[in-house]
Amino acid sequence: xxxxxxxxxxxxxxxxxxxxxxxxxxxxxxxxxxxxxxxxxxxxxxxxxxxxxxxxxxxxxxxxxxxxxxxxxxxxxxxxxxxxxxxxxxxxxxxxxxxxxxxxxxxxxxxxxxxxxxxxxxxxxxxxxxxxxxxxxxxxxxxxxxxxxxxxxxxxxxxxxxxxxxxxxxxxxxxxxxxxxxxxxxxxxxxxxxxxxxxxxxxxxxxxxxxxxxxxxxxxxxxxxxxxxxxxxxxxxxxxxxxxxxxxxxxxxxxxxxxxxxxxxxxxxxxxxxxxxxxxxxxxxxxxxxxxxxxxxxxxxxxxxxxxxxxxxxxxxxxxxxxxxxxxxxxxxxxxxxxxxxxxxxxxxxxxxxxxxxxxxxxxxxxxxxxxxxxxxxxxxxxxxxxxxxxxxxxxxxxxxxxxxxxxxxxxxxxxxxxxxxxxxxxxxxxxxxxxxxxxxxxxxxxxxxxxxxxxxxxxxxxxxxxxxxxxxxxxxxxxxxxxxxx
Amino acid sequence: xxxxxxxxxxxxxxxxxxxxxxxxxxxxxxxxxxxxxxxxxxxxxxxxxxxxxxxxxxxxxxxxxxxxxxxxxxxxxxxxxxxxxxxxxxxxxxxxxxxxxxxxxxxxxxxxxxxxxxxxxxxxxxxxxxxxxxxxxxxxxxxxxxxxxxxxxxxxxxxxxxxxxxxxxxxxxxxxxxxxxxxxxxxxxxxxxxxxxxxxxxxxxxxxxxxxxxxxxxxxxxxxxxxxxxxxxxxxxxx
Numbered sequence: 191x192x193x194x195x196x197x198x199x200x201x202x203x204x205x206x207x208x209x210x211x212x213x214x215x216x217x218x219x220x221x222x223x224x225x226x227x228x229x230x231x232x233x234x235x236x237x238x239x240x241x242x243x244x245x246x247x248x249x250x251x252x253x254x255x256x257x258x259x260x261x262x263x264x265x266x267x268x269x270x271x272x273x274x275x276x277x278x279x280x281x282x283x284x285x286x287x288x289x290x291x292x293x294x295x296x297x298x299x300x301x302x303x304x305x306x307x308x309x310x311x312x313x314x315x316x317x318x319x320x321x322x323x324x325x326x327x328x329x330x331x332x333x334x335x336x337x338x339x340x341x342x343x344x345x346x347x348x349x350x351x352x353x354x355x356x357x358x359x360x361x362x363x364x365x366x367x368x369x370x371x372x373x374x375x376x377x378x379x380x381x382x383x384x385x386x387x388x389x390x391x392x393x394x395x396x397x398x399x400x401x402x403x404x405x406x407x408x409x410x411x412x413x414x415x416x417x418x419x420x421x422x423x424x425x426x427x428x429x430x431x432x433x434x435x436x437x438x439x440x441x442x443x444x445x446x447x448x449x450x451x452x453x454x455x456x457x458x459x460x461x462x463x464x465x466x467x468x469x470x471x472x473x474x475x476x477x478x479x480x481x482x483x484x485x486x487x488x489x490x491x492x493x494x495x496x497x498x499x500x501x502x503x504x505x506x507x508x509x510x511x512x513x514x515x516x517x518x519x520x521x522x523x524x525x526x527x528x529x530x531x532x533x534x535x536x537x538x539x540x541x542x543x544x545x546x547x548x549x550x551x552x553x554x555x556x557x558x559x560x561x562x563x564x565x566x567x568x569x570x571x572x573x574x575x576x577x578x579x580x581x582x583x584x585x586x587x588x589x590x591x592x593x594x595x596x597x598x599x600x601x602x603x604x605x606x607x608x609x610x611x612x613x614x615x616x617x618x619x620x621x622x623x624x625x626x627x628x629x630x631x632x633x634x635x636x637x638x639x640x641x642x643x644x645x646x647x648x649x650x651x652x653x654x655x656x657x658x659x660x661x662x663x664x665x666x667x668x669x670x671x672x673x674x675x676x677x
Numbered sequence: 678x679x680x681x682x683x684x685x686x687x688x689x690x691x692x693x694x695x696x697x698x699x700x701x702x703x704x705x706x707x708x709x710x711x712x713x714x715x716x717x718x719x720x721x722x723x724x725x726x727x728x729x730x731x732x733x734x735x736x737x738x739x740x741x742x743x744x745x746x747x748x749x750x751x752x753x754x755x756x757x758x759x760x761x762x763x764x765x766x767x768x769x770x771x772x773x774x775x776x777x778x779x780x781x782x783x784x785x786x787x788x789x790x791x792x793x794x795x796x797x798x799x800x801x802x803x804x805x806x807x808x809x810x811x812x813x814x815x816x817x818x819x820x821x822x823x824x825x826x827x828x829x830x831x832x833x834x835x836x837x838x839x840x841x842x843x844x845x846x847x848x849x850x851x852x853x854x855x856x857x858x859x860x861x862x863x864x865x866x867x868x869x870x871x872x873x874x875x876x877x878x879x880x881x882x883x884x885x886x887x888x889x890x891x892x893x894x895x896x897x898x899x900x901x902x903x904x905x906x907x908x909x910x911x912x913x914x915x916x
Contacts, residue, residue: 195903201733207907211840211895212833215830219730
């Protein structure tokens with residue numbers, strides 16, 4: 191036990207010295223100077239330090255709690271409130287159900303129709319199967335569906351397990367109601383049908399929700415209806431819209447038109463409802479959001495393509511969703527046919543209304559000389575597309591006419607020697623030595639066309655020939671007949 | 678803010694650095710301290726009660742640790758007194774089962790009379806007086822250096838390694854009487870020489886300069902009792 195020597199006594203305290211030569215302040219329990227004590231009541235250290243330490247600890251504890259709560263809240267939001275997949279039930283009315291990571295429906299958006307289903311969903315998570323079940327029940331109650339009808343469902347998800355689970359559940363629920371479920375997948379971050387339309391964008395209706403990463407926008411599953419006697423449209427056919435075959439008001443062709451991706455054009459075939467007396471399979475469509483483009487695409491493609499896609503019959507219901515809604519069906523305008531075999535080729539129309547992301551630049555001019563994206567089309571060296579020419583009057587939606595194609599062989603002409611002046615003009619402003627051009631191309635109007643930049647070697651028909659050089663042989667910039675330049 | 682409160686706050690600020698002012702403030706607010714003690718004891722405290730001493734210590738502690746962020750001083754002091762009394766009460770609980778030696782039996786004989794007293798009270802009183810005298814001389818000599826006992830108590834090293842550094846310095850000074858001579862002559866602590874000789878950081882010695890003054894004075898001639906009290910330290914650390 192340590193001994194303390196009383197060194198000094200005050201009114202409120204006493205100064206003690208311990209055996210380690212430390213001096214302490216303690217309570218003056220009637221001490222006298224020189225007294226030795228063993229159990230004093232020592233004065234604690236500066237409480238200011240303790241208070242600061244406690245304050246810092248309190249602040250740190252509060253910050254830690256706040257971080258923990260924030261993390262839990264964010265995790266909950268990401269798990270339960272963030273849409274990871276979408277199930278779109280295609281019926282007369284389109285129901286888009288956004289599912290969270292757990293597979294529960296967090297939001298239902300309807301393109302119209304019954305609100306009874308939407309009223310059920312006030313934020314309470316429910317499984318997709320139960321939601322679809324309720325939707326179908328309501329639709330049956332409202333006489334929109336009958337036994338044996340086929341309901342089309344599109345599942346958009348990046349998770350295969352989610353797709354499989356949803357598919358099996360939906361099929362079971364549909365079977366319980368004596369309905370058929372046609373479940374399709376638009377997953378793996380792929381695009382939904384309306385996103386892949388190749389037609390020029392008309393006045394596209396705004397979807398219920400914008401497309402976001404991790405979520406999806408309900409879209410129309412435009413399914414092609416095969417016209418009796420005509421083969422169906424096959425993907426990859428590179429269908430383009432011929433001019434004058436629009437139903438709605440297509441916008442003006444963009445500044446640069448692109449070759450429609452054949453893989454994306456096929457799903458945009460309009461899904462029309464033929465007035466079929468038989469009810470073996472009632473294909474319910476929702477010609478709503480972005481059908482017009484697809485319809486236009488399919489219709490036009492069916493017209494121009496020899497033995498091409500079947501032209502779907504006009505669907506009276508489509509009139510409901512056209513802007514202006516005059517109720518009349520505008521038959522596709524017949525394209526004036528010429529004897530020019532070049533007309534048989536699929537024309538370059540405006541690119542299909544792709545679901546472009548904001549800020550996406552329109553595709554620029556695409557060289558068509560060797561038939562980019564047109565492997566089946568004969569190679570036409572003169573088949574070149576020009577940018578939008580405001581001088582030429584065009585029908586809305588009508589692509590600029592291709593220059594008249596001479597009766598040239600399918601094979602590439604022999605490649606002449608590349609003149610040096612083509613790369614390095616000897617004099618400023620001097621055009622490279624033009625190659626010999628076919629006579630058909632030496633038309634006065636050709637001279638008025640806008641020259642393309644020299645980045646891409648222009649086709650002989652694009653070369654702006656001065657009158658004095660018209661007789662020269664057009665230069666073929668191809669290095670090889672077999673290898674056209676690739677995009 | 679009323680003038681009384683303002684005056685009180687000014688006195689509290691002065692008492693933080695001046696021990697005499699702190700004693701005066703405690704003496705002036707003794708009724709307040711007694712009232713707080715009575716509230717805890719549920720009776721009027723006697724002057725010989727330890728609880729009153731504890732309450733005074735609590736009031737002094739409030740003076741030293743008070744700041745305007747804590748609110749009113751008297752309320753803060755009352756809270757501090759209460760906490761001190763509670764701590765004291767808990768501490769004395771272990772002695773509850775013991776009886777006083779002054780307890781009288783049936784024959785009015787106190788218990789202390791029956792216990793053999795091995796202490797030599799006369800001798801102890803003599804030692805105590807000598808100690809008191811040395812302490813008085815030490816305090817007078819420390820005053821020449823501008824140091825008081827309260828200052829040393831505030832300046833004394835708290836941490837073990839700091840205390841070890843100071844003890845090492847003192848050992849070096851004892852082994853070199855010229856350092857002590859210079860110290861007594863100049864009335865200043867040769868920090869540079871001590872830091873270099875003892876191998877201690879000068880900053881540490883500067884931080885505890887007043888403590889070194891007291892201990893170095895004890896090491897000089899005339900303070901045998903005090904030196905005997907801290908002999909363990911003077912021998913070079915705890916053993």
